[in-house]
Amino acid sequence: MHKMTEKLHNFLLEHIDEMSQPWLDWREVEEYSICTADASRETTEYLREQNQYFTRTIVNVLKEGSLDTLSSWAQETATKRAQCGDPLYGSIHYFKKFRLIFLERIEAFVDLHQSRLKYEDTFSWNRVVNEAFDRMIELFTMYYGQVADAHSYAQKMRISELSTPVISISNKVGVVPIIGQVDEYNSSNFAERIMMQTKNLELSCLIIDLSGVPSIDTMMTNELFQVVKMLDLLGIDAIITGIRPEIALTAVQLGIDLDKLRTYGKLKDAVNKLLH
Known part of the structure; x- marks a missing residue:
């Protein structure tokens, strides 16, 4: 030095x-x-x-x-x-x-x-x-x-886990309200967690409520309906409520047959139908 x-x-x-x-x-x-x-x-x-x-x-x-x-x-x-x-x-x-x-x-x-x-x-x-x-x-x-x-x-993962609970409203019926952007759930094992919670609660019907989703793209729409298919394979009846027009349009463009799905405009309509 x-x-x-x-x-x-x-x-x-x-x-x-x-x-x-x-x-x-x-x-x-x-x-x-x-x-x-x-x-x-x-x-x-x-x-x-x-x-x-x-x-x-x-x-x-x-x-x-x-x-x-x-x-x-x-x-x-x-x-x-x-x-x-x-x-x-x-x-x-x-x-x-x-x-x-x-x-x-x-x-x-x-x-x-x-x-x-x-x-x-x-x-x-x-x-x-x-x-x-x-x-x-x-x-x-x-x-x-x-x-x-x-x-x-x-x-984000903690918030996601808290914001996607499967809520049991009867012995066999549950509701999962999706809040916010759907792409936030795609990276956090959303589908797997829904399956596990639904199975643990021994549900036969799950209502997926989309009324709290402001927007959704093509990829996430496809991801969402893949969850519906997986529920069907498990013998669980899936019902979707609160579908916005843009979500329905995207689903049609993807070739998803909405006629085969049970859908309701509002969550309360589906709940009333199932419970009463």
Whole structure:
């Protein structure tokens, strides 16, 4: 390692507290952010430790010349921020602020050693530090996105499971009200869950109510009527209620014979017919 680069490395580590404190002081009160200025003392100290860990990671890039060490901090921190729902844009904003603090500390070192430095030295340090910050932001964003996507998918699955129950209205008759877009159910084993619930309840008739479906495309219409066919194979009578004109049109275009299906315009009509 170049002698002056080594001095800069040591200088930055010696002033690590003087970099983290201005960053903490710069915070503002922000709702739903771990970095809010009114955070507890424990949270503030956690942020200080996290920031100093970040600083050492960036400084190590100056020493080693490799960006490979950045992934660990990015993954650990992004995972925690995503899990607690901290806004991504807020984290990027704090990256931007700390980059300025970090570069100002390098400028202070340059002022102390102007006579011994070459232009190439300062240019190289600036390039390396900015490259490290940019790469860290890329990694942080990637890991944050992965955790956020996984959380969103899990939440969607939980909502889907709750929104497609087979409701038993008698010993042999059940209702499954479909709410929202049908394509939300296609990726969550909708058909399999309906079959399992219907079988467990020992139903002989299942009403599929579509009155809560705002729209449906060709693929999902076909998927829905495949469920009806599977119910028929299991000896379960399927009734569809609340079919909108566009759903009926799509079914006809697919060659589905609606005359062979028991349909009702309203759910209450089917229930009254079956129970009374």
